[in-house]
Amino acid sequence: xxxxxxxxYMVSGGVTKFAKSTPEMDFRLRVKKAFDYALNDVGMTLxxxxxxxxxxxxxxxxxxxxxxxxxxxxxxxxxxxxxxVEGGGATGGLSFQTGYEEIASGRMDTxxxxxxxxxxxxxxxxxxxxxxLASDTNFDYPVGGFYTGYYAMMAVRHMHxxxxxVEQLAKVSIKNHENALNNPYAQSPMKLTVEDVRNSPxxxxxxxxxxxxxxxxxxxxxxxxxxxxxxEITKHPIEITGIGTGTDTMRLADRPFGKVPLLPNEKxxxxxxxxxxxxxxxxxxxxxAKEAYEAAGITDPLRELDAVELHDAYTSSEIQTYxxxxxxxxxxxxQFIEEGKSKLNGKxxxxxxxxxxxxxxxxxxxxxxxGVFMFWQLQKTIKKHFKSDKLQxxxxxxxxxxxxxxxxxxxxxxxxxxxx
Amino acid sequence: xxxxxxxxxxxxxxxxxxxxxxxxxxxxxYSIDYxxxxxxxxxxxxxxxxxxxxxxxxxxxxxxxxxxxxxxxxCGAETEWVELPTKGKxxxxxxxYFGSEVFLPQTPFNLVLVEFDGFDSLFMARLIGAEQDDxxxxxxxxxxxxxxxxxxxxxxxxxxAKGSEKRSPASPKKKK
Numbered sequence: 001x002x003x004x005x006x007x008x009y010m011v012s013g014g015v016t017k018f019a020k021s022t023p024e025m026d027f028r029l030r031v032k033k034a035f036d037y038a039l040n041d042v043g044m045t046l047x048x049x050x051x052x053x054x055x056x057x058x059x060x061x062x063x064x065x066x067x068x069x070x071x072x073x074x075x076x077x078x079x080x081x082x083x084x085v086e087g088g089g090a091t092g093g094l095s096f097q098t099g100y101e102e103i104a105s106g107r108m109d110t111x112x113x114x115x116x117x118x119x120x121x122x123x124x125x126x127x128x129x130x131x132x133l134a135s136d137t138n139f140d141y142p143v144g145g146f147y148t149g150y151y152a153m154m155a156v157r158h159m160h161x162x163x164x165x166v167e168q169l170a171k172v173s174i175k176n177h178e179n180a181l182n183n184p185y186a187q188s189p190m191k192l193t194v195e196d197v198r199n200s201p202x203x204x205x206x207x208x209x210x211x212x213x214x215x216x217x218x219x220x221x222x223x224x225x226x227x228x229x230x231x232e233i234t235k236h237p238i239e240i241t242g243i244g245t246g247t248d249t250m251r252l253a254d255r256p257f258g259k260v261p262l263l264p265n266e267k268x269x270x271x272x273x274x275x276x277x278x279x280x281x282x283x284x285x286x287x288x289a290k291e292a293y294e295a296a297g298i299t300d301p302l303r304e305l306d307a308v309e310l311h312d313a314y315t316s317s318e319i320q321t322y323x324x325x326x327x328x329x330x331x332x333x334x335q336f337i338e339e340g341k342s343k344l345n346g347k348x349x350x351x352x353x354x355x356x357x358x359x360x361x362x363x364x365x366x367x368x369x370x371g372v373f374m375f376w377q378l379q380k381t382i383k384k385h386f387k388s389d390k391l392q393x394x395x396x397x398x399x400x401x402x403x404x405x406x407x408x409x410x411x412x413x414x415x416x417x418x419x420x
Numbered sequence: 421x422x423x424x425x426x427x428x429x430x431x432x433x434x435x436x437x438x439x440x441x442x443x444x445x446x447x448x449x450y451s452i453d454y455x456x457x458x459x460x461x462x463x464x465x466x467x468x469x470x471x472x473x474x475x476x477x478x479x480x481x482x483x484x485x486x487x488x489x490x491x492x493x494x495c496g497a498e499t500e501w502v503e504l505p506t507k508g509k510x511x512x513x514x515x516x517y518f519g520s521e522v523f524l525p526q527t528p529f530n531l532v533l534v535e536f537d538g539f540d541s542l543f544m545a546r547l548i549g550a551e552q553d554d555x556x557x558x559x560x561x562x563x564x565x566x567x568x569x570x571x572x573x574x575x576x577x578x579x580x581a582k583g584s585e586k587r588s589p590a591s592p593k594k595k596k
Contacts, residue, residue, distance in 0.1 A: 023443045063450055129520035138461050139487055142572045143544050144531045145520040152514035153533055160512070160557045204516045205552050253487045253533055253542040256494075279512060279533060279542075 003295045005104025009230035009237035010416065011223050013372030014038035018187040018218035018360035021120035027056075027067060028074035030219035031114045035075055038112075038221045042234045049223070050108035051081035055095030055115030056364030057088060060130040062118050071114060081108075088134045089313060091115065092220070092367020093403020093412030097243045099224045100414070109229045113222045115369075117362035119215040127215050134406055136251050148212055148314070150252055150407050152204035155316035158280040159206070164319060164334035166206045170197035171337045172315035173210045173357055179344060180354025182390040185369075187216055187360030197315075211315040216360030220368035222375070238378045241398075242295030242415040246287030252279050252407045261286050263326040264299040270329055282317075282408035285324030289413045292400070293326075296415040301326045305348050306396035307377055309370035311404035311411075312355040318342075321402060322350070325413070344391070352377065352391050367403030367412065374399040378418050458571075460490040463501055468575035471565040473504040475539055484539035504543070506563040507581065508534040511542050513559075515552035530555065532578060549579040553586075560584045 014037030016022075016030050025033075039045065052075075054068030064070070068084035085095040092115045099113035119127050132145040144150060158164050173192060180186035192210065200209040230237035249255055257275035261283070262268065277283040289301070298304045308325065312318035319333035327348060328336045336342060342350035353359055353373040356366060376385050378396055383389035396418075403412045437447035458465050467474045476488035480497035492499055511533040519527050530547040532555070547561060560581035569575050 023440065023445050063448065123521070125518070125521040125524055128518075129522055132520045137456075138458060139573050140544055143546060143574055144516070145523045146516055146518070149514050149516045149519070149531050152516075153512040153531060156514060157512040157557070202515075202517050204514045204518070206514075249493065251487055251544070253544050254485070254489070254493065255541070257540070 003104070003242065005101070006106055007227045008100045008103040008240045009225050009227060009419075010240060010371065010375045011225045011230050011233045011237045012038040012042045012044065013220070013222045013375050014041070015185050015220045015365075015369050015372050016218050017185050018216040018362055018365075020187065020214065020216065022217045023120065027062065027116045027118045027219065028071050030217065031071045031116050031221065032075060034219045034221040035112065035114060038223050044223070044233060046076050048110055048233070049077060049080065049112050050110045051102060052077055052112040052114060053095045053098045053102070054082060054084040055091050055113060055368060056084070056117055057086060057091045058117070058130055058363070060133070061121055061127070071116065075114075077112070087410040088405030089311065089363055090367060090403040090405035090410040090412050091364045092369070093401065093414065094245070094367070094410060095364070096222060096368055096371050096401075096403070096414060097245065097412055099222065100240055100243055103224050103226050109226045111224045113224065113368055114219065115221075115365040115367065116219040117364045118217050119362060120217050124215060139253070140251055146204065148204040148207055151314045151316060152207050153252070154279050154320070154407065155206055155314070157278065158316060158320060161278075161280045162331040162334065166198060167194050168319065168334035168338050169206065169211055169315040170194040172312065172318045173197045175337070175343055176312060176351045176355040176357040177210075179352050179391065180358030182386060182388050183354050183359065184386055186354040186358050187214060188358050189354060190358070207314055207316065213313045213356040213361045216362040218360060218362035218365045218369070220365040220372055222368050222371045236379045237419065238375050239417050239419045240414055241417045242292040244288040244291030244293070244295065244413045246284030246291070246411045248277070248282070248284040248408050250406065250409055255279055255283070260330060261290060263290060263293065263301070265301070265326060266329065274330060276330075280320070281330060282320055282324050282404070282411060284408050284411035285321055285402070285404065285413070288402070288411045289325045292413040292415050296417070298415065302328070302348055305398055305400050307352060307374065307393055307399040308348055308350045308402065309353060309355070309374050309399070310350060310402040311366070312351055312357050313361060313404070315357065317404065318350065318355070321404070325400065325402065349393060352393065367401070370401040370403065371414070371416070374401050374416050378416055461488065464488050465571050465573075465575070468565055469569045473506060473563050473576055474501050475504045475536075475543075476500060477502045485541050486534065486536050486539040486543040487541060504536050504539065508536045508543075508561055508563070508578070510555060510557055510559040510561055511535040512557060513547065513555040532561065534561065534578065545576060545578050546574060547578045547580075554580070556586050
């Protein structure tokens with residue numbers, strides 16, 4: 001697929017602190033806070049916004065349909081164009097890319113992508129029920145009805161296929177919770193050991209409570225712009241140089257057992273006996289990466305990416321995603337974390353922010369939050385926004401954000417770069 | 421005369437449950453009965469009552485679906501109903517100690533993805549008669565059917581095949 005549109009830049013962002021429950025604010029006020037932060041950071045006003053994209057996953061959580069227009073209305077953006085985008089856990093990533101398309105197509109010169117979710121209106125187990133309704137309600141929901149259960153089966157198969165260990169899973173949890181110690185927006189920063197992770201309550205074997213992200217209330221806003229506008233708004237816009245979106249079957253049981261779609265740094269002999277994707281890998285993640293890499297001209301992701309923010313709803317899915325993104329070969333994900341390659345000082349820092357595991361996962365906001373954190377990282381403004389430069393990488397030029405839905409049903413990959 | 425300046429709205433005696441006054445947080449309830457049609461999947465659910473596990477096979481490319489679908493995801497052609505074997509193997513498994521609210525009373529429960537000889541895709545089911553440590557990839561398992569149908573995919577469930585113990589996978593020959 002060729003991307004032929006106009007160049008697209010991110011010019012500002014804002015995020016609310018993600019928290020288990022924030023009943024003193026509703027979703028409109030939460031978005032308003034993130035939106036005003038983003039506007040004020042670059043001295044924009046409402047008049048500077050051409051239109052918007054509303055990003056939220058479930059109408060069930062609030063029992064309020066058309067929440068998107070309520071935000072549009074509260075922000076004072078009516079009667080400008082807007083639409084809601086939804087695709088499960090990848091809602092934020094898909095919305096970010098829809099904002100990209102609004103600019104690339106020439107329809108808008110500036111676009112506010114706002115995401116939110118208010119998951120505290122129901123208890124955790126009812127919340128899990130709502131999320132599980134994003135699995136086939138004829139065949140899957142009545143049997144399992146639990147996303148951690150679905151991911152646990154994928155983790156077990158990954159362990160069977162490649163020898164991945166529960167200690168390796170735990171190391172992802174340790175890394176991400178520790179990174180979050182220096183992220184004031186994160187919901188659950190923690191210093192952990194392998195024992196802490198393994199001894200926390202088993203949710204669905206092999207995943208313990210600390211292998212699984214939490215539910216949150218939160219909002220995030222990304223403001224995108226055309227090249228001309230971007231440099232008028234800020235001296236340091238970040239270019240979005242490629243987007244990719246992949247899909248896969250709704251039911252885990254329907255995943256085929258075929259061949260790996262190869263990245264430029266792989267060859268067929270790497271995977272002679274691997275039946276792909278089966279349930280051990282995310283074909284949608286691989287397709288999304290392939291499309292985005294082609295658009296951004298990336299041929300060796302590990303060398304050419306300076307930071308990655310990926311959808312670690314589960315520790316196991318972070319390991320699976322290293323492989324989908326080609327940071328290592330399929331089967332080497334466990335080793336990749338074991339060797340510390342994804343740590344803050346590793347070959348490619350993954351989830352420097354703390355990821356979903358430590359930041360929380362207010363679904364519609366999550367994929368946009370990743371964009372905002374990566375934007376600040378590439379702008380080298382982490383100190384300004386986090387009040388500490390501990391998470392600021394040395395000289396990052398190119399980052400990848402990755403958003404993921406269902407059991408890998410929609411996956412988005414977007415590449416962000418410091419303009420040359 | 422329709423104008424009545426003394427009109428009063430009826431009031432409810434039900435009251436409202438309040439969790440907090442600042443901010444004001446109240447209880448709001450929502451429940452609904454859906455008229456859920458299994459539509460083109462209906463045959464699968466009916467067949468469970470006859471102790472039959474139905475999959476489907478593409479008429480054109482012969483791809484075999486262990487979870488039935490009426491059109492092939494490989495080539496788009498129509499599929500036909502075919503009976504699955506009642507014996508399969510564990511492709512992957514887990515034990516859920518927590519779950520969605522409706523399933524919490526059933527925890528812990530085992531979930532398995534089942535593979536069948538001659539079929540290309542898998543089937544998700546519950547497995548009973550084994551605990552977390554008993555299950556393994558490749559474990560032979562057998563389908564069982566509930567006597568009283570609830571027209572749910574849980575009308576079929578799986579149990580370990582005889583002699584499928586992990587430590588001493590006794591071969592049929594040795595048993596004799």
